Amino acid sequence: MGVRCSERGRLRLPALAACTLAIVAAAGIAAWLWTRAGSEPGAKKAEERGPTETAHTIATAPARPRPARPAKGGEWGRFEAPSLKMSWPLLEGTDDPTLDRSVGRIEGTAGIGESGNIGIAGHRHTHFRRLEWIRLGDEIVLTSTEGVFHYRVNYIGLHKPTDVGVLDAAHGPAVTLVSCFPFEYVGSAPLRFIVRAVAVEETRARLWAPPREGDPAGGERIAR
Numbered sequence: 001m002g003v004r005c006s007e008r009g010r011l012r013l014p015a016l017a018a019c020t021l022a023i024v025a026a027a028g029i030a031a032w033l034w035t036r037a038g039s040e041p042g043a044k045k046a047e048e049r050g051p052t053e054t055a056h057t058i059a060t061a062p063a064r065p066r067p068a069r070p071a072k073g074g075e076w077g078r079f080e081a082p083s084l085k086m087s088w089p090l091l092e093g094t095d096d097p098t099l100d101r102s103v104g105r106i107e108g109t110a111g112i113g114e115s116g117n118i119g120i121a122g123h124r125h126t127h128f129r130r131l132e133w134i135r136l137g138d139e140i141v142l143t144s145t146e147g148v149f150h151y152r153v154n155y156i157g158l159h160k161p162t163d164v165g166v167l168d169a170a171h172g173p174a175v176t177l178v179s180c181f182p183f184e185y186v187g188s189a190p191l192r193f194i195v196r197a198v199a200v201e202e203t204r205a206r207l208w209a210p211p212r213e214g215d216p217a218g219g220e221r222i223a224r
Contacts, residue, residue, distance in 0.1 A: 067111050067112060067113040067114065067144070067145075067146050068145075069092065069111060070091075070092045071092065072092055072093040072095070072098070073091055073092060073093060073095075073097065073098050073101075074091065074092050075089050075090070075091055075092075076089075076090040076091065076092060076105055076111065076112050076144055077089075077090050077112050077142060077143045077144030077145070077146075078090060078141075078142070078143045078144070079103055079120060079140075079141075079142060080140070080141040080142075080143070081130075081131075081134065081138065081139070081140055081141075082138075082139055082141065083134070083135070083138045083139065084130040084131070084133060084134060084138070085130075086127075086128075086130055086131075088102045088103050088122075088127050089101075089102045089103075090102070090103060090104070090105060090112070090120065090142065090144075091103065091104045091105070092104065092105055092107075093105070093107060094106055094107070094121045099121065099122065099123055099127075100123075100126075102122075102127055103120050103121065103122035103127050103128065104120070104121055104122070105118065105119065105120060106119030106120065106121050106167060106178065108167075109167050109169075109176075110169065110172060110173075112142045112143075112144040112146055112149065113144060113146030113147065113149070113207075114173075114207070115172055115173040115199075115207035116169040116172040116173065117167055117168060117169050117170075117171045117172040117173075117174050117175075117176055118142070118172075118174070118175045118176070119167045119176050119178060120175060120176070120177050120178070121177075121178045121179065122177070122178075122179055123179070123180075124179045124180045124181065124183045124185075124189065124193070125183070128177070128179040129183065131177060131179055131183075131193065131195065132183050132193065134153060134156065134195055135153070135156075136153055136154060136155075136156065137152060137153060138152075138153045138197075139151070139152060139153075139197075140152075140153065140175050140177075140197040142175065147206070149199065149203045149206075149207070150199070150200045150202065150203050151174065151175045151197035151198060151199050151200065151203065152197055152198060152200055153195060153196070153197040154196060154197065154198050155194070155195070155196040156193075156194070156195050156196075157194050158181055158191045158192070158193060158194070159191065159192045159194050160191065160192070161190075161191075161192055163192070166178070166192075166194050166196070171196060171198075172199075173198070173199040173203070173204055173207045174196055174197060174198045174199060175196070175197045176194065176195070176196045176197075177194070177195040177196075177197075178192055178193070178194060179192070179193045180192060180193065181193040
């Protein structure tokens with residue numbers, strides 16, 4: 001048994017030596033190739049190269065900070081329609097207690113100082129009673145701690161209560177006023193009176209930020 005072990009040892013030595021030589025040769029070839037690549041004309045070492053190039057990107061302005069939002073029933077600022085001598089506090093929400101006090105921002109729409117579509121609802125027999133006399137070209141003014149924002153009426157129409165697309169953010173920057181119609185109707189009115197006013201040039205320039213992703217278009221139950 002001892003002879004066999006000795007024979008095995010002698011047989012393994014040449015193979016081990018051959019493997020060692022092969023590894024050394026491979027390492028030498030790799031080193032030669034690396035040195036040659038660095039010495040070829042036009043080749044630059046890493047430390048001689050300029051700053052690493054990066055893909056060009058399009059510079060974009062930062063998103064306009066979202067204005068602070070009041071609690072339900074809280075005050076945003078002021079709504080005005082100068083031609084109708086209408087001036088009311090703009091409150092948050094469209095529940096009955098809120099709309100009994102004043103006009104309210106429709107939840108899910110933009111707020112004052114944002115570039116989307118600001119939905120504002122009011123009762124036809126109280127705060128929005130004069131709205132039926134509004135005309136194309138009339139001015140709507142919203143005022144808050146964010147500043148004063150001017151809009152010009154460019155659409156007046158009647159819609160079904162289910163036509164929530166009138167509140168879509170794509171209409172902005174704009175203000176969309178919603179009340180029930182007919183104004184003299186007794187009971188739950190069948191239609192909605194819609195007035196849209198788009199931002200004038202000066203206000204549009206200030207509201208440069210696009211609508212934020214995730215801001216819904218709206219669709220809450222509106223004024224009755």
